[in-house]
Amino acid sequence: MTNDDLPVVELHGVEKSFGAVNALRNATLLVRPGECIGLVGHNGAGKSTLMNVLSGVLAPDSGDIRFGDTAVSERYNVSEANRFGLRCVFQELSLCPNLSVAENARISHPQIRGFGWRRRAAGLIRFWLDEIFPGNRIKGDDIVGELTIARRQMVEISRAFSSLDETVRLVILDEPTSSLDKSSADQLLAFVKKFTGQGGSVILISHMLREVLDTSDRIVVMRDGTVVANDATANFNRARLVSEMGSVLAEDASAQIAVTARVSSDAVVRIAAADGIQLNVFKGEIVGFAGIAGQGQTEKLVQIFAASHGSRNGVEIEHQAAFVAGDRQAAGIFPGWSIEKNISIASARSMIRNGLIDPDQELEISRQWQKRLGIRTEDLSNNILSLSGGNQQKVLFARALGSPAPIVLMDDPMRGVDIGTKQDVYAILKQEAENGRTFVWYTTEMDELKHCDYVYVFRDGIAVAELPRHEVTEAGILNASFEAASAA
Numbered sequence: 001m002t003n004d005d006l007p008v009v010e011l012h013g014v015e016k017s018f019g020a021v022n023a024l025r026n027a028t029l030l031v032r033p034g035e036c037i038g039l040v041g042h043n044g045a046g047k048s049t050l051m052n053v054l055s056g057v058l059a060p061d062s063g064d065i066r067f068g069d070t071a072v073s074e075r076y077n078v079s080e081a082n083r084f085g086l087r088c089v090f091q092e093l094s095l096c097p098n099l100s101v102a103e104n105a106r107i108s109h110p111q112i113r114g115f116g117w118r119r120r121a122a123g124l125i126r127f128w129l130d131e132i133f134p135g136n137r138i139k140g141d142d143i144v145g146e147l148t149i150a151r152r153q154m155v156e157i158s159r160a161f162s163s164l165d166e167t168v169r170l171v172i173l174d175e176p177t178s179s180l181d182k183s184s185a186d187q188l189l190a191f192v193k194k195f196t197g198q199g200g201s202v203i204l205i206s207h208m209l210r211e212v213l214d215t216s217d218r219i220v221v222m223r224d225g226t227v228v229a230n231d232a233t234a235n236f237n238r239a240r241l242v243s244e245m246g247s248v249l250a251e252d253a254s255a256q257i258a259v260t261a262r263v264s265s266d267a268v269v270r271i272a273a274a275d276g277i278q279l280n281v282f283k284g285e286i287v288g289f290a291g292i293a294g295q296g297q298t299e300k301l302v303q304i305f306a307a308s309h310g311s312r313n314g315v316e317i318e319h320q321a322a323f324v325a326g327d328r329q330a331a332g333i334f335p336g337w338s339i340e341k342n343i344s345i346a347s348a349r350s351m352i353r354n355g356l357i358d359p360d361q362e363l364e365i366s367r368q369w370q371k372r373l374g375i376r377t378e379d380l381s382n383n384i385l386s387l388s389g390g391n392q393q394k395v396l397f398a399r400a401l402g403s404p405a406p407i408v409l410m411d412d413p414m415r416g417v418d419i420g421t422k423q424d425v426y427a428i429l430k431q432e433a434e435n436g437r438t439f440v441w442y443t444t445e446m447d448e449l450k451h452c453d454y455v456y457v458f459r460d461g462i463a464v465a466e467l468p469r470h471e472v473t474e475a476g477i478l479n480a481s482f483e484a485a486s487a488a
Contacts, residue, residue: 098144
């Protein structure tokens, strides 16, 4: 057998437990040269744990790992994985926010040194940014922490594929498009096909099932810490994927739901037209913000949230608002707190008895929303960071939905959330809206916009079009975006 015939990597019988939780049970995975493996499963199914074992971040309790014909040692770690040509882009980005793009590239390539190293590092990362994301407009001296989450994700991905004298054989992409707009996501997936066509290998972890079906050569499904399906992509469709994951695919009937008539007296958010159109949100509505990413949708949500807490910034709002952040690491979770505290903090005032928070009520609220959203943990007193990224996002939903706030603002909140949970959340939003709660929802996913009563399309920080549900199509949103640009 030649080296070209050998698998890039093979894991066999891998086990990993955290206390009483069996995160991996006899997990097996094989990746061949020139192959894109789609790895899917619910949040907490073991995908990220398996990748952490493969990349040397975690040591398995038992099992074997081989790169080609070489078995890894007991001291296998991240550095050794890198020497085998493995690179990772994890769901929680690992860039240093206080450093520039070039300086972050230098961390991955310590051989860049001496006079002019910043220029050489900037040239390297700029080459790969342009190779993967043409037209990205990211500069080497940009400070990472000042970039949008989408551009940070682009930098992280480009850094993983970048190489000097070493060969990158396998790249793990964990939810790589979660913060990207459709155009940037399409660029990345096209590059993945180019990379595998040249003999490289990719493990693509994604809850965007269409991306997995369109990009992968083979699909591996995990459930409860073990591999339950492993087959050529041609033998899968969306329904089979969902079934193997253990979910029931709900029929999309949103398009047939009549849009609620707007009654001006029920308006709860009003933003006067600047150069765009008047933006109104009415009681019991689910209102979407759409358009090309980075056109001010998140900023508008922040403006509304600030107004609900007393800021006078041109927004009229009738009630207090809760906020579900998409960038959970920067603006969502409290990393030093327990899961319970992260859920209950937004409801703290309503739980005060005799000047103190009632612990029984606090635990009851947390348990209620843990059950409704399926947050996978044995103990709510565990630290929030003990959860997978998707389960951390469920906690943010639980915090907002468990609060007394009549208005909930959501900033592309489904990052890293599995399809089963998405369906549960959609049903909860619909139920809560029918009970009079109001939602303002920025999302980059077309399927989610179809759950909205009205959608406002943004361009250059202002709303330029208002679309009722029956007019919400990808073509309609793109036309509104670019017609506005042409008119300007």
